Amino acid sequence: MTGVRVSSELVRAVGQSGFKGTPRRLLREARRYPLGAFGFTVIGLVVLMALLAQLLAPYAPLKVATGLSLDGPSAQHLLGTDQLGRDLLSRLIYGARVSIYVGFIAVGVGASIGVPIGLISGFYGGFVDGILMRIVDAIIAFPALVLALGMVATFGGGIEVVMIAIGVAIMPQYARIVRAQVLGVKNADYILAARTVGAGGARILVRHIAPNVWAPVLVVATLGLANAVVAEASLSFLGIGVKPPQPTWGNMLLDGFGQMQRRPAMAIAPGVAIFLLVLAFNFVGDTLRDALDPRLRGSR
Numbered sequence: 224m225t226g227v228r229v230s231s232e233l234v235r236a237v238g239q240s241g242f243k244g245t246p247r248r249l250l251r252e253a254r255r256y257p258l259g260a261f262g263f264t265v266i267g268l269v270v271l272m273a274l275l276a277q278l279l280a281p282y283a284p285l286k287v288a289t290g291l292s293l294d295g296p297s298a299q300h301l302l303g304t305d306q307l308g309r310d311l312l313s314r315l316i317y318g319a320r321v322s323i324y325v326g327f328i329a330v331g332v333g334a335s336i337g338v339p340i341g342l343i344s345g346f347y348g349g350f351v352d353g354i355l356m357r358i359v360d361a362i363i364a365f366p367a368l369v370l371a372l373g374m375v376a377t378f379g380g381g382i383e384v385v386m387i388a389i390g391v392a393i394m395p396q397y398a399r400i401v402r403a404q405v406l407g408v409k410n411a412d413y414i415l416a417a418r419t420v421g422a423g424g425a426r427i428l429v430r431h432i433a434p435n436v437w438a439p440v441l442v443v444a445t446l447g448l449a450n451a452v453v454a455e456a457s458l459s460f461l462g463i464g465v466k467p468p469q470p471t472w473g474n475m476l477l478d479g480f481g482q483m484q485r486r487p488a489m490a491i492a493p494g495v496a497i498f499l500l501v502l503a504f505n506f507v508g509d510t511l512r513d514a515l516d517p518r519l520r521g522s523r
Contacts (some may be wrong), residue, residue, distance in 0.1 A: 259510025265503035269496075273319040280313035284470045293486050302492055305478055314470040315492055321471040322500065325386050326451040330444050332390025334397050338440060341401025342428055346409055356402070359395045367392035371454055375463050382465050389454045393447050400443055404436040438515040442508050449504035456497050472497050 272279060281301075288308030295303045302311035344355040362370065367389075374388035408414065409432065417427050458464030459473025460480075467474050472493040479489030 256510045256513065258506040259514075262503035262506030262510065265499055266507065269319050269500055269503075270323055272316055273323045276316050276320055280310075280316045282310040282313045284309065284314045284317040285468050286310070286313075293482065295486075296488070303486065303488055305475075305486075305489055306482065311475075311489065311492055314475060315472070315496060318470045318472045318475060318493065319496070321382065321465055321469070322452050322455060322497075325382065325389065325455045325465075326448045328386040329389035329393065329451040329454075330447045332387055333393040333447060334440065334444055336390070337394040337397025338401050338436070340394075340398040341403075342405055342433060342436070344398070345402035345405025346428055346432065352402075355398070359398045362391070363395045365392075367450065368454055368457055371458060372461070372463070375458055382469075385455055385458055385464050388458075389451050392454070393450055396443050396447065397440060400439050401436050404439060405432055408432060408435050442512045442515065445504055445508035445511055449501040449508070452497060452501055452504070456493075 286309060288304070291300070291304045291308040292306055293304060294300060294308070297303070300310050300312065302315065304310055305314070340355050340359065344352045365373070371385075371388040371392045374391065375384055378384050378388075414427060414431060417431055422430075455464060455471065456473035456476065459471045460477045462474075462477065464473055465471045475493040476490055476497075479486070479491075479493070482489050
């Protein structure tokens with residue numbers, strides 16, 4: 224219960240001091256974890272760009288202007304246009320919506336399935352553990368992208384199918400790490416004390432064990448966001464993800480792949496956007512891991 228006690232003390236301290244010194248504290252933490260600060264900044268900017276896409280985009284993302292096909296950067300089109308004359312910057316901004324939306328929903332799907340499986344499997348053990356872990360092992364046997372590829376090919380494209388497919392593909396990560404955490408704490412003294420006073424299994428799981436597994440789940444979720452962004456871009460690049468003409472960074476890469484000689488910016492712009500967002504999620508994941516478990520500092 225150390226993590227819960229530390230969290231309670233932190234909340235109490237903040238409540239007593241209000242917001243006094245908060246900017247200074249944030250600056251101190253940013254200096255302590257510069258890569259994490261960079262990651263949070265990039266993610267914040269991308270989320271803001273996605274939320275304010277209608278205000279930030281200079282043009283509608285689907286607006287076609289055949290007379291401006293494959294134009295280079297200019298004052299009117301800062302990144303130029305694609306083969307249909309659509310503004311690349313506008314499509315890049317709107318594409319951030321899909322990446323963020325798919326990433327968070329896919330991670331939510333994976334966690335909502337994997338965390339309960341890990342809790343039940345680790346706590347009850349025996350036959351229940353054997354059945355649930357064999358299901359998880361069967362999913363792990365397929366590479367995540369291949370599994371998502373098969374699900375999307377079977378049930379059809381579309382953003383909803385892509386989110387569910389990616390969520391199912393990353394679910395085993397949550398199930399296995401939560402199970403490991405439960406196995407480490409289910410025989411602790413406070414769990415035995417709860418059993419002694421007559422607490423049932425469901426109450427012990429919810430009140431005493433679940434609060435102790437949130438830290439590794441948070442780290443895995445952050446890294447899972449990076450995997451989800453890459454998976455969505457990969458599926459869209461292969462032409463079976465989110466369907467055109469809806470702008471995503473993946474299908475922008477697909478459009479730019481055939482124009483690398485003439486208009487390399489068509490592929491470079493979404494490629495750099497994917498790279499920066501994935502890098503930011505990984506930096507944040509490493510920072511959270513170091514902050515939540517100081518024993519792992521320097522092991523990245």
